[in-house]
Amino acid sequence: MVDPDFVQQNFQRRLRKIPPQGMGLSVDVYSPDLFELVNRLRKRGLQPGYLEVFKATTIALTTVRQAVPDIPLAYHGEGLWITQPDVQASPFFQQDVSEMVTQLNSLQSLWLNHECAMKQMAGYSFGTYVPPLYTRRSAEVVAANIATVQQAMDRQGRRTDGTAPLFLLEMPPLTYFSAGTIPIPHFFRLVTALVPCGLVLDIGHLWTVYRYTAACRRTSLERFVREFLDEFPLERVVEIHVAGLACHESLGESKEREGLPEWIDAHAAPIPSILFTMLEQVLAHSNLVSLRALALEVDTKPIEIIVEEYAEALRRFSLLVQKTMARGRAVEQSMGLTSRPASVQETMCQSDRQQLRDDYARYAQIISGQAPMTGPEWQETAAEATGLTRYCMSYVPYEILHWGGDLTEMFPQTCRALAERGIRLTEFVVFWFRSPRPLTHSYDFFLLKIERFLEFVTERALDVRVCAEEECDMLRLAYAQANEVGEPVMEMERTR
Ligand SMILES: [Fe+2]
Secondary structure (H helix, E strand, C coil): CCCHHHHHHHHHHHHCCCCCCEEEEEECCCCCCHHHHHHHHHHCCCCCCCEEEECCCHHHHHHHHHHCCCCCEEEECCCCCCCCCCHHHCCCHHHHHHHHHHHHHHHCCCEEEEECCEEEECCEEEEEEECCCECHHHHHHHHHHHHHHHHHHHHHCCCCCCCCCEEEEECCCCCCCCCECCCHHHHHHHHHHHCCCEEEEEHHHHHHHHHCCCHHHHCCHHHHHHHHHHHCCHHHEEEEEECCEEECHHHCCCCEECCEECEEECCCCCCCHHHHHHHHHHHCCCCCCCCCEEEEECCCCCHHHHHHHHHHHHHHHHHHHHHHHHHHHHHHHCCCCCCCCCCCCCCCCHHHHHHHHHHHHHHHHHHCCCCCCCCHHHHHHHHCCHHHHHHHHHHHHHHHHCCCCCHHHHCHHHHHHHHHCCCCCHHHHHHHHCCCCCCCCCCCHHHHHHHHHHHHHHHHCHHHHHHHHHHHHHHHHHHHHHHHHCCCCCCCCCCC
């Protein structure tokens, strides 16, 4: 059995090595241009307390570290699907973890922030984050996978002062639906009882939890937040994120149900004022004792809006954030912790792990519209199925056809040839989810689209294959060159 007190002490020991970072920004290297953004902020006298940088090429991250030596940098990772029971058996897991540690080191980051979410499960791939199954078994798998990643960071990421970066687990957004058998705060409490990780609480994600669970029909937002925070392991929250919300373009005209907009996580969109009201409520909670940083997540947002929003957030919250961070530090100083090594035991048996694999295979089939909602984790979702219907009928097809690379722009000639033969692109969505397939490389949605589209064309219109191959080659070449010089190609939005 894992002793929760031992785990908590281990967390406290690691947390003590992380100095307060204050208020900052979570950014992408390219979108918008990071150096231009920093310059514009400096001109307004708004130097960020820190920058959390999203995964990019190691060369690009090293360049950032050199270009802004006076700003602390943190790392927002991607592509370690720690929710998955078989992730450690993936042929790319070790390589992905090594790359992640290299990038942490190149930024000199104090933590790895990673979403508790995935874009691949059971051989099926998606373009944007899908939340985990909120079940006890799933929480155990998440904890075991985090322990493995933390051990790798302890081994390979240790700094000259003896510290190693801390794993921070971010509660993911809901995109119209959620599935599971236990409340979301309870899930994170189970994880944190097993492993000494920190947490990232994203206020916009919290809003989507209210919006896309039964809570919005049951209670007010203010009461939901209060009850959620009382249950959530708030004492483990090291960083807070605040980002924009917006209706997704696949929905067509803006829709409202139960008087609430159908917003989802949208970093390019302005931050709605309701999130700042929720932030006040979070910062005032007495269990928030480990806070080190608060970032506005602003990747893909126009620089003018970022500058204005950051100035306003500083004016309104910097004092409050400082006070909250000081409150936590006072508690830690009085605790007098002894140093203990990290250790987590494997608690899950093979049959439970296999069961979870099956649950995730069914999950992928349900949300891609291939299987009906069956099983205890889908009971609540099935009672109000509009959200899941929206996800699988509108959101998923949009993701496959347009997001992270629009097919008609990527393959103009092939798409024309397919149209002439009466083959509709929506058939590609069905093809994409028809069966699971083994991974052929680390997660890269753009390369996956290229690979799968060529397979689709080969199956449906063999005479168009040569044309598709030519377009594939051009895309791969442009992509490799863009990655080398560190620039995004076409409309390849960051897949986050
Ligand atoms: Fe976030």
